Amino acid sequence: MAWLETRIPPPLVMLLCGVTGYAGSRLLPCALLPLPCPVVLASAVMAIGVALNLLPKLAFQRARTTVNPLRPSASSALVTHGVYRHTRNPMYLGQAIVLAGAMLYLQNPVALLAVPMFVLYITRWQIVPEERALLARFPEAYVLFCQRVRRWV
Numbered sequence: 001m002a003w004l005e006t007r008i009p010p011p012l013v014m015l016l017c018g019v020t021g022y023a024g025s026r027l028l029p030c031a032l033l034p035l036p037c038p039v040v041l042a043s044a045v046m047a048i049g050v051a052l053n054l055l056p057k058l059a060f061q062r063a064r065t066t067v068n069p070l071r072p073s074a075s076s077a078l079v080t081h082g083v084y085r086h087t088r089n090p091m092y093l094g095q096a097i098v099l100a101g102a103m104l105y106l107q108n109p110v111a112l113l114a115v116p117m118f119v120l121y122i123t124r125w126q127i128v129p130e131e132r133a134l135l136a137r138f139p140e141a142y143v144l145f146c147q148r149v150r151r152w153v
Contacts, residue, residue, distance in 0.1 A: 005129040006070050013121055014095045018102055021114030025106045033107045045101030052094030055083055067091075069126060072133035080145050088149050092122050119152070127151065 035041055056079070060067040063077040069091075083090040099118050103111040134142045 004125045006072060006126060008125070010069050010092060010095055010122060010126055013126075014099050014118055017114040017118040017121070018099055020117065021099075021103045021111035022106065024113065025103075025108035025111040028108070028110045031108055031110055033109050033112075035104060035107050038105055038107055042101045042105035045104060046098050047101075049094045049097030049099075049101060052083065052090050052097060054094075056090045056094075059084065069130070072130040073137065075134060075137055078134065078138045078141050078145065080141075080149070085149065087153050088145065088151050089122075089127055092127065093152060096122075123151070 057067050059079050059082050063079050065077040065079065066074045068074065087093050096115055096118055100112070100115045103114050131142075131146075
């Protein structure tokens, strides 16, 4: 199944996981997780996720490197500043948080299973191949970066 590596755009994976979470919440509607102000809570969580998804893109633009997750070997610079001091994958973390916010809105614990599903898929089929490409492209700098910064948080 190596052919899946870096093939599906991560936002599409997030959307598919969200649809799966929504479907799960409809199949098991009795499992409710009542939350106070679900719209406000979901919106706040999603806003944090959007920020974590967009800020790194600005850093990539400043570094004049690609943000295309389907071609990690095309990276021309290793970005290690800003939010990258805290997580090696802030865009994927942001997408996971957006997904979590959307699933919180559904107020169904079954829907929340979409988040670990996204994390597992993205880790195996997107992050691991990206790490191989970055290690090949920036061997010493990437090893040091990995020693200092965790993959997710």
